[in-house]
Amino acid sequence: MHLLHFLLALVVIFGLAVVVSYERKQIRLRYIVQLLVIEIAIAWLLLNSQAGLSIVKSFAGLFDELMGFAAQGTDFVFGNMSKQGLAFVFLNVLCPIIFISMLIGILQHFRILPWLIRIIGTLLSKVNGMGKLESFNAVSSLLLGQSENFIAYKGILGQQSPRRMYTMAATAMSTVSMSIVGAYMSMIQPRYVVVAIILNMFSTFVILSLINPYRPGDEPEIELQELHEKQSFFEMLGDYVLAGFRVAMIVAAMLIGFIALIAALNALFSAVLGLSFQQLLGYVFYPLAWVIGIPSVDALHAGSIMATKLVSNEFVAMLELQKITAQFTPRGLGILSVFLVSFANFASIGIVAGAIKGVSEPQGNVVARFGFRLVYGATLVSLLSAAVVGLVL
Template sequence: MGILLGLLAIAVILGIAFLMSNDKKNINYRGIIIMLLFQLLTTWFMFNTKVGQWIITKISEGFNKLIEFGSAGVQFVLGGFVIQEGGGGVFFFNVLLLIIFFATILSVLTYIKVLPLIIKYLGWGLSYITGLPKVESFNAVNSIFFGQSEALIAIKSQFKQLNDNRLYIVSASAMGSVSASIVGAYLGMLPAKFILVALPLNMFSALIVASMIAPVKVPKEEDVVDIQDVSNAKSFFEAMGNGALDGGRIALIVATMLIAFIASLELVNWVFAALFSGFTLQQALGYVIAPIGMLMGIPMAEVLDAGAIMGTKIVTNEFVAMLEFQGMLDSVSEKTVGIVTVFLTSFANFSSIGIIAGTVQGIDSEKGGKVSGFGLKLLVGATLGSMLSATIVGLFL
């Protein structure tokens, strides 16, 4: 019965994406089926073999080491500040400012031709099996490791060739991802096996849902990645400087937009609670999510609490929701733990609209305005992707 409900949940999620589609006639059904099969195979592999977990863990450890290097630079400049755990400064100092370091790495990797090779081969491979254009395919793979802002920086030279649908897909991949550099933090809060399996599943889910909502067909002769214009640096140190300046500019824009988005949401929550006698927006979202939550496999007795956690993640961020869910781990079933954990392991929340729009604004002001315009649709699509990943996991629990 659980498997049948899970299959029904998949059908409902894809059905909603189909209804949201702006070009139903050009949906790439072959690619969607292939990616669904890859998700099932990946989940089986991650849950039944140690090799899959070892691979993802080692990759995460590598990027966490890069975070240590970046933190050394931040601490040198801002070492006089005392940062308390749980404070707002942690996000600014430990995440936003590190965009500068990651932008520098990406610029250097581009200059020494490592990044163009990744675009050419990994992007080509995913594009070949799914039928998606190469830029979208590379961005999806890269988003597993670098996260939303850094992944978009990596394809900044490609923005000139992205129409609205293609821009939606790359933005959805960024929002549906999590940065490998912060996976270690997630592993300290929730079960590792569910965090690890969410990484590849969310890549496919974001592509599946986004390619249904915003289908793309790029002529073969135009389906190329312009690696010649990725970097204009004439030396190694110029590449470092260019990357640092790009990262600093984008970090500042992202911080500015985050302040506006999160403050506005706090205002909405205050008004909502005042109008409905303390009934919060998160609780309301719990009731909204409950029906699909039951189809996803969450037991009926746990679905309202689980839905509230998922709603918390949507209106705040995954860290707040994970900390709340951590206290529930012993009181809910393993199936609920797995489904909710996978759902939480993405950047699909309101504040990410600001992060992505701000990042794109820093790259291309015109396209930044377009991302802001379809921001809510982007959030709905990314949330459907998180639900799809969580449902796939529920089938194996």
């Protein structure tokens, strides 16, 4: 039954991708099938095998330890407010981003991250048919984050074609930053965060192979720029601490704004239509929720949260999910959780385009023109990863 549902999901997702494809004649099915097989195998391994569950548990345990260290710094500054249950989101979800950002800076400073990007990116390029530049970018987006990622390509970014810029921007929007993974794990089950991070890398190239197929041809020389090569260790620490703080404050501001806006829209729609804004979105997204394998009993609530993520961001959606987690079946909760772990929302258009514009203004303008297509493609990536999890759960 799950297999038939998964095949239906593939037909719908692939159909939605092909509709907006730049060049359908260049679609190479071999790479799509290859990526799907690998993705399904990884999902089954991580969620059903003892070895995979141990890997997921270890990874989640590592972040649990890191969150504990971060809590010590937070408690020192805010006087154990978190232990009293005060300002939970700010203290337990947002403040740890500062510590995780600092750790990423340390790994970058000692050249560990560039090494990981090259190794994993090279392996990924062997199976996705997209070339090393695109593969490196997928890995560096995950490790460095949306904002800093494109600095690593500042030497060659201006030379890239619009089609390749779409691919690079789409991979940045379809993944998440390691600096906020701990925050996600405090709101949804850690194992689904780990699975989503890995599956999204493969789902991204599946969808891009349909929407934006091309043959890389002769690639420019790949040189990842060192982000802090002229800084001392403590200068770098200060920069990453402040970078983490800025991310936390930006997320806090977005949460305040979007949650207030959704509350106002709920009140307005309830007064006019008798249905809240989120209930209405739930009906709109119900078919997609059901198609990716979420049980009918959960699909309406899931559709509402999926739409909330698209129009606001994943943090708002995860907080909404926390309120009604008990109402979901384990299967529905797992599939929905995987869908939520990505930057696929309208706010990300400005973030990605702005980050690229900071390195190359013309290329930033090119990416900004892709806005809707970027969100559309990144949402299909989330749907595919969720559908794969629906197959193996």
